Amino acid sequence: MTLTIEGIPRPLPSEASLVLYRGAQEALTNVGRYARGAATAVVLRYGTGRTTLTVEDSLADRKPAVNGLVGVGGGNGLAGMRERLKRAGGTLEAGPTDTGWRVQLDVPA
Numbered sequence: 001m002t003l004t005i006e007g008i009p010r011p012l013p014s015e016a017s018l019v020l021y022r023g024a025q026e027a028l029t030n031v032g033r034y035a036r037g038a039a040t041a042v043v044l045r046y047g048t049g050r051t052t053l054t055v056e057d058s059l060a061d062r063k064p065a066v067n068g069l070v071g072v073g074g075g076n077g078l079a080g081m082r083e084r085l086k087r088a089g090g091t092l093e094a095g096p097t098d099t100g101w102r103v104q105l106d107v108p109a
Helices: 014-034 077-087
Strands: 002-006 039-046 051-058 091-096 100-107
Touching: 014 039, 014 051, 014 077, 014 100, 077 091, 077 100
Parallel strands: 002 039
Antiparallel strands: 039 051, 051 100, 091 100
16 A cells, blocks of 8 residues: 655645545445455645545456455445535535545545
């Protein structure tokens, strides 16, 4: 896994910080569950008035991990992320890429 920080880091409001933290946690859990062994990139971008977190995995042959995190969670991860982001005034984009899956969270902060 790689972590890249872009822009000038700054303290974020607690709600925005928690939403990004929980979103990263959920996205990385999903990588472990559905794309074990995938190359994973996490990018945190501090923009003007907005902060964006992107988690993207890349695995050509995406198969669920066997005995990975079976039984963990209730299958509502993206819905939960979306709801938390909505309360914080943010947005969520998630979906497949050519080689894997990307989750992008954006908050006004």
